[in-house]
Amino acid sequence: MTGFLTLVLILLLLKTVAELVLDVLNRREVQAHAKEIPEAYRDTMDDETYQKSVDYTLVKNGFGMLETVYDAIWLVIILLSGVLPWLFYALTDVLGMSVWGQALVLFAIGIALSLPSIPMELWSTFKIEARFGFNKTTPKLWITDKIKGLVLSLILGYPLLCLLLWFFQALPQTWWLWGFFAFFGFQLLMLLLYPRLILPLFNKLEPLPEGNLRDQLLALGERTGFTASTIHVMDGSKRSSHSNAFFTGFGKFRRIVLFDTLIEQLEARELEAVLAHEIGHYKRGHIPKMLVMSAVSSLIGFGAIGWLAGQPWFFEAFGFTVNDGMVPALLLFAIVSGLFTFWLGPLLNGLSRKHEYEADAFARKAMGNDPQPLITSLHKMYEKNLSNLTPHPAYSAFHYSHPTLAEREASLKA
DSSP states (O other): OOOHHHHHHOOOOOHHHHHHHHHHHHHHHHHHHHHSGGGGGGGTTHHHHHHHHHHHHHHHHHHHHHHHHHHHHHHHHHSSSHHHHHHHHHHHHHOOOOOOHHHHHHHHHHHHHGGGGGHHHHHHHIIIITTTTTTOOOOOHHHHHHHHHHHHIIIIIIHHHHHHHHHHOOOOTHHHHHHHHHHHHHHHHHHHHIIIIHHHHHEEEEEOOSSSSHHHHHHHHHHOOOOOEEEEEOOOGGGGGGGOOEEEGGGGGGGEEHHHHHHHSSSSHHHHHHHHHHHHHTTHHHTHHHHHHHHHHHHHHHHHHHTTTTTTHHHTTTTTTGGGOOHHHHHHHHHHHHHHHGGHHHHHHHHHHHHHHHHHHHHHHHTTTHHHHHHHHHHHHHHHHHSSSSSHHHHHHHHHOOOOOHHHHHHOOO
């Protein structure tokens, strides 16, 4: 066992222990508040719903701990069994060393590595979510979604892989820089394609129908300087009864999407506040800011791969040789990078939370400095989604990209 492989296994152990400790802390925090509704929520949630939210949180917590151990065991097996080089050499013998062949090799190995996660996904969807009344996905729809995702990955991702591998062969010294530009361009393309072409493949999107609600939301758009004709309703209810709203795209391709479940759950004034929050993300420039962050992290990642691709010890640690090319480097980096980036979770979530606070503040101002419509809508969304009302601060820091309900309410009232 090489020194680098030992380091990877130590980091995997540390990450696994950290995740389990966070889960235990969160579990204890929830159990400490399980018998009585916290005072801040007694006016908006009844005992039965609160107990159901506690049960849901604890079941997901236990499942999450099991999944953490399951994933760690699989990763150890993958790294120590020699299955990665075996798959690579076996597929290369069939598909060859050409750019097109090697891209298929990487694509095929990626599919193979995703298979162990399927049992856990099925259990989560068809057991846990169904038990608490959330799951609406049928087995047929689940399979259809997987097939669509696979085909889309092949259509959109395969050309990108081919381009990256061609850069590696044609420009061995600077391929990583050109690869970064190609990858970032691909991300921009996805921002354009997702709301118009990709999202409609999985969900039905319809313009918000005419009526008082549409008039009210369009008036909000005029007040805030946002072209609100792009508000769409998505049939999220065909997969889950969870509710949400989100902003996607940029420029003339931007869209605000409201789940049909959300429209059923909230009053018009509350929906207006939710929309104001989503407009706030646009008006505060959060998507460009996130793009810059993504570009910086991608550049660092490609720089790291570019350096590692020339280090024999990196390949030899996992049973490859430095002459095996770019596919093992990309594959290994994708597998081990999460062991390092996990520790950046609180920082990245902190930046995301800052954006949420800014969008909340914008929504409050757009609603005439009245925080109550957004507060009420958040309470209802947390109640309907059985969200955890009492997460442990450490768990929240690592896992929550949004502030907790208590934090958002306090900020809105400040």
